[in-house]
Amino acid sequence: MRNSLWGLFLLAVSQAVWSSVNIEHWQTAQGSRVFFVHTEGLPIADIVIDFDAGSARDGKQAGLAALTSNVLDTGAGQWNADRIAERFESVGAQFETGISSDTASVTLRTLTEKPLFDKAVETLHVILTKPTFSEADFQREKKRTLAGLKMREESPGDLADIAFSKALYGEHPYAHPETGLIETVATLKAADLRAFYRQYYVAANAVVVLVGNLSREQAEATVAALLKDLPAGQKAAPLPDVAMPGRATSQYTAYPSTQTHVLVGLPGIDRKDPDFFSLFVGNHILGGSGLVSKLFEEIREKRGLAYSAYSGFKPMQKKGPFVLGLQTRNDQTGEALKVLNRTLADFIAKGPTEAELTAAKKNITGGFPMRFDTNKKLANYVAMIGFYDLPLDYLDTFTQKVDAVTVASIVDAFKRHVDLNLLQTVTVGGDAQAKSGQ
Amino acid sequence: MKKRLFCALLLGLPAYAGAAEPKVSEHILKNGLKVLVQEDHRSPVVVSQVWYKVGSSYEPGGITGISHMLEHMMFKGTDKLKPGEFSRIIAENGGEENAFTGTDYTAYFQTMNASRLAVSFELEADRMRHLHLLPEELKKELEVVTEERRMRTEDNPQAKVGEYFSAAAYTNSPYQHPVIGWPSDIAHYTVEDLNAWYQRWYAPNNATLVVVGDVKTDDVFALAEKYFAELKPSEIKPIKPQTEVPQLGVRRITVKVPAKLPYLAMGYKAPSLATAAEDWEAYALEVLAGVLDGGNSARLSSRLVRGKQIAVSAGAGYSLASRLSSLFELEGTPAEGKKVGDLEAALKKEIAELQKTLIGKEELERIKAQVLANQVYQRDSNFYQAMQLGMFETVGLGWPKVDEYVKRIQQVTAEQVRDVAKKYLVEDHLTVAYLEPQPINEPAVHKGDK
Numbered sequence: 001m002r003n004s005l006w007g008l009f010l011l012a013v014s015q016a017v018w019s020s021v022n023i024e025h026w027q028t029a030q031g032s033r034v035f036f037v038h039t040e041g042l043p044i045a046d047i048v049i050d051f052d053a054g055s056a057r058d059g060k061q062a063g064l065a066a067l068t069s070n071v072l073d074t075g076a077g078q079w080n081a082d083r084i085a086e087r088f089e090s091v092g093a094q095f096e097t098g099i100s101s102d103t104a105s106v107t108l109r110t111l112t113e114k115p116l117f118d119k120a121v122e123t124l125h126v127i128l129t130k131p132t133f134s135e136a137d138f139q140r141e142k143k144r145t146l147a148g149l150k151m152r153e154e155s156p157g158d159l160a161d162i163a164f165s166k167a168l169y170g171e172h173p174y175a176h177p178e179t180g181l182i183e184t185v186a187t188l189k190a191a192d193l194r195a196f197y198r199q200y201y202v203a204a205n206a207v208v209v210l211v212g213n214l215s216r217e218q219a220e221a222t223v224a225a226l227l228k229d230l231p232a233g234q235k236a237a238p239l240p241d242v243a244m245p246g247r248a249t250s251q252y253t254a255y256p257s258t259q260t261h262v263l264v265g266l267p268g269i270d271r272k273d274p275d276f277f278s279l280f281v282g283n284h285i286l287g288g289s290g291l292v293s294k295l296f297e298e299i300r301e302k303r304g305l306a307y308s309a310y311s312g313f314k315p316m317q318k319k320g321p322f323v324l325g326l327q328t329r330n331d332q333t334g335e336a337l338k339v340l341n342r343t344l345a346d347f348i349a350k351g352p353t354e355a356e357l358t359a360a361k362k363n364i365t366g367g368f369p370m371r372f373d374t375n376k377k378l379a380n381y382v383a384m385i386g387f388y389d390l391p392l393d394y395l396d397t398f399t400q401k402v403d404a405v406t407v408a409s410i411v412d413a414f415k416r417h418v419d420l421n422l423l424q425t426v427t428v429g430g431d432a433q434a435k436s437g438q
Numbered sequence: 439m440k441k442r443l444f445c446a447l448l449l450g451l452p453a454y455a456g457a458a459e460p461k462v463s464e465h466i467l468k469n470g471l472k473v474l475v476q477e478d479h480r481s482p483v484v485v486s487q488v489w490y491k492v493g494s495s496y497e498p499g500g501i502t503g504i505s506h507m508l509e510h511m512m513f514k515g516t517d518k519l520k521p522g523e524f525s526r527i528i529a530e531n532g533g534e535e536n537a538f539t540g541t542d543y544t545a546y547f548q549t550m551n552a553s554r555l556a557v558s559f560e561l562e563a564d565r566m567r568h569l570h571l572l573p574e575e576l577k578k579e580l581e582v583v584t585e586e587r588r589m590r591t592e593d594n595p596q597a598k599v600g601e602y603f604s605a606a607a608y609t610n611s612p613y614q615h616p617v618i619g620w621p622s623d624i625a626h627y628t629v630e631d632l633n634a635w636y637q638r639w640y641a642p643n644n645a646t647l648v649v650v651g652d653v654k655t656d657d658v659f660a661l662a663e664k665y666f667a668e669l670k671p672s673e674i675k676p677i678k679p680q681t682e683v684p685q686l687g688v689r690r691i692t693v694k695v696p697a698k699l700p701y702l703a704m705g706y707k708a709p710s711l712a713t714a715a716e717d718w719e720a721y722a723l724e725v726l727a728g729v730l731d732g733g734n735s736a737r738l739s740s741r742l743v744r745g746k747q748i749a750v751s752a753g754a755g756y757s758l759a760s761r762l763s764s765l766f767e768l769e770g771t772p773a774e775g776k777k778v779g780d781l782e783a784a785l786k787k788e789i790a791e792l793q794k795t796l797i798g799k800e801e802l803e804r805i806k807a808q809v810l811a812n813q814v815y816q817r818d819s820n821f822y823q824a825m826q827l828g829m830f831e832t833v834g835l836g837w838p839k840v841d842e843y844v845k846r847i848q849q850v851t852a853e854q855v856r857d858v859a860k861k862y863l864v865e866d867h868l869t870v871a872y873l874e875p876q877p878i879n880e881p882a883v884h885k886g887d888k
Contacts, residue, residue: 085733140744374820
């Protein structure tokens with residue numbers, strides 16, 4: 001069995017040819033950076049506009065970026081929320097807004113048939129340039145947001161995430177949850193949203209991505225039509241650097257659930273960190289590769305302690321989190337945490353074996369085309385490249401950089417980035433027995 | 439304008455299709471394995487899915503959830519492979535894989551570089567007939583599934599309501615029990631139970647192999663012959679119908695769990711495409727769900743969330759592709775200061791209107807335009823297309839119904855939507871569940887140095 005598979009593998013490798021992605025890039029006169037990929041085969045286009053207007057721009061008003069994003073499509077120009085939704089849906093277009101810590105995204109998926117496409121693009125243009133932020137829409141969306149924040153408190157997983165971010169980031173803009181806090185959202189006013197929109201939803205602060213069956217000329221005309229009348233404004237100032245926590249801490253929150261949610265980690269790396277590939281490949285082996293990682297093996301396969309056990313780096317504009325997580329029956333928390341910490345410590349001390357590294361590289365490079373095998377995935381990948389200012393040949397050199405990673409580079413990178421003496425541990429769950437056993 | 443656009447869509451679709459028109463080819467092996475292939479050459483990848491006609495609705499009392507448990511055990515070794523080796527081989531070949539279980543199916547999939555399809559076939563053929571169930575592996579995996587249940591259901595208030603809601607809505611239909619199984623059933627599975635379930639349902643003549651991606655149809659058929667042809671078929675005894683008895687009056691339950699917000703779930707008994715007296719009823723119910731919840735312009739968002747502001751969220755759903763009759767469902771969370779009863783009354787008012795007044799022309803066209811566009815968008819994803827084919831085939835509709843879907847939706851009239859609302863959304867066939875939030879003790883936080 002293994003022999004015959006091995007034969008197949010060698011055969012396939014020699015034939016492997018990667019399709020390359022041609023990203024076209026230009027900048028508009030107002031300073032928006034545009035990234036375009038022409039695709040064929042389907043009469044569709046995906047448009048992503050990312051503003052540097054995520055929750056890290058909230059200031060003291062946690063939840064401001066999220067609420068601004070929510071209210072954006074509830075009224076624009078002459079249209080109310082119903083008219084806007086009808087305009088998109090009558091042409092089968094799909095429109096969404098959303099935020100992360102770093103970005104506020106506006107996305108549109110539409111057919112490229114001209115009258116349908118034009119109507120969708122015109123609607124998006126008015127949303128981007130003339131949102132009304134009326135008092136009535138604002139009040140309603142604020143109430144809905146507050147209900148959502150309340151509901152978050154019935155999820156031990158969400159409570160753990162909130163405590164974890166706070167433990168890692170203290171006073172940094174990454175510390176608070178992206179959707180905000182009840183006490184800060186309650187004090188927001190429509191004028192706050194308007195001011196936030198005016199400062200951050202501007203051309204110089206935008207990255208525009210188009211992926212689909214459009215010509216370069218159509219893409220340029222579409223960008224011009226979308227951003228017409230959007231003030232140039234200014235690019236958002238750089239975020240402050242992340243200060244590493246001073247020491248390891250652990251925090252237990254009692255909650256009446258049957259499982260305890262466990263998160264362990266510390267601030268990791270930013271998107272441009274030169275150690276990215278060593279950490280990415282290393283983490284793939286440690287806890288990033290689904291059913292075959294070390295954490296999955298130790299926690300789930302050998303001991304049946306959890307359904308999900310994972311680790312990951314989330315590189316952002318500034319150091320995003322490195323997190324290891326699992327959920328387990330309350331009385332097993334101590335044991336699970338011990339196994340998790342030991343697996344991490346062993347990995348940092350010894351790194352992976354050569355065999356593990358080879359297997360991981362085969363998985364990553366062999367599965368590389370699957371990272372962008374749909375227009376939608378490709379649009380999101382290109383948006384990441386554009387927003388974080390990564391080289392345009394990022395996808396072309398990806399497998400090469402993965403192949404260049406060594407056991408030594410992984411050990412070295414993990415030692416420098418994951419200091420066990422600074423790990424933050426958060427547990428949320430039922431029963432006194434759930435207290436983190438170290 | 440609306441009308442013209444719609445024509446543009448109808449005219450436009452065949453024009454776009456051209457070379458990219460998806461075409462499904464079918465080949466049935468001598469042992470009964472049905473193979474479906476759809477070529478898509480936009481990316482050098484392939485998805486391969488094996489669908490078995492077995493799921494939670496096949497399970498008798500006492501072993502509920504065993505289809506899902508078996509799905510977990512399918513990764514735990516065969517006569518040739520050690521536990522976990524399946525996943526390691528797929529990973530080394532650059533693949534992604536997983537599996538899922540529903541009321542009517544159990545399915546396994548790999549997504550890989552198209553040149554590795556043989557790896558997937560060799561492994562799937564092996565575990566279709568040669569699974570090796572080990573007591574020590576079952577013991578650990580039982581714990582894993584119990585943790586999965588805790589995460590999905592026990593600690594999730596709305597999921598818990600969903601479980602009690604289904605148990606109340608159905609009298610004798612097997613849709614009354616959860617896919618993951620009741621806790622005491624999960625705790626008592628034995629290797630013998632699992633082996634019997636595996637022997638009864640896992641055979642080529644009870645499976646469909648679906649392949650979508652950068653492949654040549656004839657090559658896939660040849661490869662399927664090479665790896666699956668030697669597997670012996672089984673005698674698959676037809677499952678008993680377990681047809682749900684008529685409901686003779688509204689049912690109401692309350693679920694008290696620690697939670698912050700109330701929640702409402704409602705469901706009316708409704709046929710699926712497989713059980714409807716006439717096909718059009720199922721398509722009309724699908725459009726009816728679209729009128730209520732087909733996007734941000736649909737009635738629930740427009741009228742209840744924004745207009746009257748009775749709900750912070752509200753939804754409607756209907757599943758056309760199920761083996762047995764199921765429910766037309768509505769759910770929602772009332773706005774601050776409103777009660778679940780207010781929301782229930784508002785939802786019923788919307789239903790009464792649909793029974794009385796024909797939906798508008800523009801409204802109907804908008805729903806149809808979305809269905810048409812979605813059909814094109816779905817072609818962006820091999821996985822989703824394979825899913826549709828596998829599911830329609832496995833619930834007993836046959837995959838050609840996937841192709842018919844858009845055309846049949848286009849034919850639905852406003853009168854038909856009104857008629858199914860009158861026929862099926864009736865009080866005596868309704869089940870209502872209220873989540874009554876119980877206090878969560880203020881979280882006590884203990885901080886400390888490590």
